Amino acid sequence: xxxxxxxPRHKITKRGQNVTFRCDPISEHNRLYWYRQTLGQGPEFxxxxxxxxxxxxxxxxxxxxxAERPKGSFSxxxxxxxxxxxxxxxxxxxxxxxxxxxIYFGEGSWLTVV
Amino acid sequence: GDSVTQMEGPxxxxxxxFLTINCTYTATGYPSLFWYVQYPGEGLQLLLKATxxxxxxxxxxxxxxxxxxxxxxxLEKGSVQVSDSAVYFxxxxxxxxxxxxxxxxxxxxx
Numbered sequence: 364x365x366x367x368x369x370x371p372r373h374k375i376t377k378r379g380q381n382v383t384f385r386c387d388p389i390s391e392h393n394r395l396y397w398y399r400q401t402l403g404q405g406p407e408f409x410x411x412x413x414x415x416x417x418x419x420x421x422x423x424x425x426x427x428x429x430a431e432r433p434k435g436s437f438s439x440x441x442x443x444x445x446x447x448x449x450x451x452x453x454x455x456x457x458x459x460x461x462x463x464x465x466i467y468f469g470e471g472s473w474l475t476v477v
Numbered sequence: 478g479d480s481v482t483q484m485e486g487p488x489x490x491x492x493x494x495f496l497t498i499n500c501t502y503t504a505t506g507y508p509s510l511f512w513y514v515q516y517p518g519e520g521l522q523l524l525l526k527a528t529x530x531x532x533x534x535x536x537x538x539x540x541x542x543x544x545x546x547x548x549x550x551x552l553e554k555g556s557v558q559v560s561d562s563a564v565y566f567x568x569x570x571x572x573x574x575x576x577x578x579x580x581x582x583x584x585x586x587x
Binding site: 367 | 483511520521522524526568570573575576578579
């Protein structure tokens, strides 16, 4: 495994349903980030973990969103009671904990709420 | 707060034309600066980076120089190809999180 992998790549769900996305970072990376990207916009920060600790959360991350990284390896992002405004691409990224170190992105998980 | 401002797009160029995409930033401290590229339907790929003032990042013919005095990190390429068509994002890293610009769409026509 040479990159960040995300699953599923695409998800269509009905409004009100819960969805969960999984991210597997590059194996030696201790930092893991979640971003959201809508069409025509740059990625917006949601949250990040250093090992298993969630160190920062954006105001964008409402109480319907929860992220975990239980063993400091893979992470999940769950959205409860989805709304149409949640439709976006959810990007996971990982890096080493070092200023100036590169952040590597996964291919993203596209969510469409109908 | 910390932020990145990118040149508005879309940009359309003929093959072999010169490319400049402007990027300026606002940050406290000494951020690292990056350019990422995104092809349709894909995630972001690192194009180049610079970690301190006056550093020049380069890759695949693209270059950008970290200018502290003008708080800029403009992306340049001397001769673009059709395969360079993509969306380009300027980003800064402050130690905790990355901040991205809104992206500049580039289309290169033969």
